[in-house]
Amino acid sequence: MSHGIEKAxxxxxxxxxxxxxxxxxxxxxxxxxAVNYLISKIKPTDDINTVYTFNCxxxxxxxxxxxxxxxLSYTNTKAILNDIGQKTWWITLESGKEAMxxxxxxxxxxxxSGDVEIKFHEDMFPFLYNLxxxxxxxxxxxxxxxxxxMTHKYSPRIFDLLRSYQFNNKTWTFELGTGTDNDFMxxxxxxxxxxxxxxxxxxxxxxxxxxxxxxxxxxxxxxxxEINHYTDIKINYEALKTDAMGKKYRRPVRIKxxxxxxxxxxxxxxxxxxxSEYNGNFDNIVDEMEPHQMTLEESFFMQDQIQRxxxxxxxxxxxxxxxxxxxxxxxxxxxETVYPVFYMALYKDFNEDQIDHLYHACIRNLEPRQIRxxxxxxxxxxxxxxxxxxxKATPEDTKTTMYKRLLASLVNDYDGFxxxxxxxxxxx
Numbered sequence: 169m170s171h172g173i174e175k176a177x178x179x180x181x182x183x184x185x186x187x188x189x190x191x192x193x194x195x196x197x198x199x200x201x202a203v204n205y206l207i208s209k210i211k212p213t214d215d216i217n218t219v220y221t222f223n224c225x226x227x228x229x230x231x232x233x234x235x236x237x238x239x240l241s242y243t244n245t246k247a248i249l250n251d252i253g254q255k256t257w258w259i260t261l262e263s264g265k266e267a268m269x270x271x272x273x274x275x276x277x278x279x280x281s282g283d284v285e286i287k288f289h290e291d292m293f294p295f296l297y298n299l300x301x302x303x304x305x306x307x308x309x310x311x312x313x314x315x316x317x318m319t320h321k322y323s324p325r326i327f328d329l330l331r332s333y334q335f336n337n338k339t340w341t342f343e344l345g346t347g348t349d350n351d352f353m354x355x356x357x358x359x360x361x362x363x364x365x366x367x368x369x370x371x372x373x374x375x376x377x378x379x380x381x382x383x384x385x386x387x388x389x390x391x392x393x394e395i396n397h398y399t400d401i402k403i404n405y406e407a408l409k410t411d412a413m414g415k416k417y418r419r420p421v422r423i424k425x426x427x428x429x430x431x432x433x434x435x436x437x438x439x440x441x442x443x444s445e446y447n448g449n450f451d452n453i454v455d456e457m458e459p460h461q462m463t464l465e466e467s468f469f470m471q472d473q474i475q476r477x478x479x480x481x482x483x484x485x486x487x488x489x490x491x492x493x494x495x496x497x498x499x500x501x502x503x504e505t506v507y508p509v510f511y512m513a514l515y516k517d518f519n520e521d522q523i524d525h526l527y528h529a530c531i532r533n534l535e536p537r538q539i540r541x542x543x544x545x546x547x548x549x550x551x552x553x554x555x556x557x558x559x560k561a562t563p564e565d566t567k568t569t570m571y572k573r574l575l576a577s578l579v580n581d582y583d584g585f586x587x588x589x590x591x592x593x594x595x596x
Contacts, residue, residue: 187295192359533586
């Protein structure tokens with residue numbers, strides 16, 4: 169890889185934290201990488217009238233789309249910049265007004281040399297310029313290479329978001345699926361005008377995200393892997409079924425992220441990974457738009473792959489529907505009991521009779537007037553969870569069945585949990 173490419177990928181991508189935390193974007197993975205590349209050209213002394221020049225070949229290699237400097241590279245770059253130029257994003261100003269912000273003001277391209285000139289729109293000034301000199305502005309400035317190799321759409325967005333909260337924090341907690349401004353899903357989702365709401369900009373949250381297991385599979389787990397693999401921080405997360413006031417829910421309503429800067433040894437390892445992937449992968453890059461006459465064999469296997477992918481998508485949708493239907497039925501049954509939270513915590517593992525026996529085994533351990541009657545469900549869930557979690561973590565100790573072991577633990581209260589003070593106890 170040329171010295172120019174290596175220098176370009178190590179440039180800083182400085183953005184104000186207000187833009188990162190409050191901006192309502194709609195960018196594809198490629199567009200997100202492209203925007204970061206363009207922002208990396210900004211120097212601390214530049215102003216909004218600065219014109220930035222780069223070559224299509226460098227642009228394509230940095231965002232890992234193509235190693236070639238041919239006409240196709242020019243065509244791809246033109247298409248990407250055209251899409252970005254037509255897009256806007258929204259942010260709420262200090263005055264309370266909503267502002268529609270354009271990314272670019274000028275884009276000039278030379279088909280002969282492949283050189284490109286761009287200028288950011290004046291709306292971008294408060295979010296990209298004077299960040300180091302204005303003491304009232306907070307910003308992030310990760311290296312371009314930390315996100316340019318990512319392959320999952322939400323990884324760069326989540327990385328920026330966590331970096332913006334990471335300065336003096338080892339943890340940060342967001343709400344999850346609540347629809348408020350602190351809702352993590354709203355913060356990372358695409359925002360687009362909704363014709364059914366008079367063009368109001370709304371978060372386009374995929375239906376599958378309503379099931380945390382799918383949200384984790386499609387968004388959280390891939391982002392965690394790529395952030396830990398490519399960037400200067402390491403993260404983990406914990407799904408919480410209690411809100412900020414301690415109220416319990418059947419599904420996660422908050423998510424707590426754990427964030428730490430990598431050690432010097434970890435940073436060296438990460439840099440080695442980045443160098444290896446940048447220096448070693450370009451020989452294998454095939455431009456997505458490069459024309460190629462397929463053989464009969466290639467066409468046959470490609471059609472088979474397309475068909476299999478379609479069937480997998482259909483099955484994935486069916487699984488989402490089935491899971492949703494099962495949970496809806498469980499919620500309906502839970503609402504018919506006097507212990508809905510307890511029921512929802514166990515319905516996947518036990519039948520209704522077993523859940524009923526487990527619940528009453530919990531309640532029998534209560535002293536008269538120990539807790540309020542309206543808190544029985546929550547207290548029993550806490551009590552059961554104490555032993556349930558231990559049993560799940562030690563399957564090798566289960567000599568009969570999980571149900572019998574849990575029932576015995578609840579009846580005998582081996583740890584004396586029922587006598588411990590809880591938030592559900594009667595006062596006075």
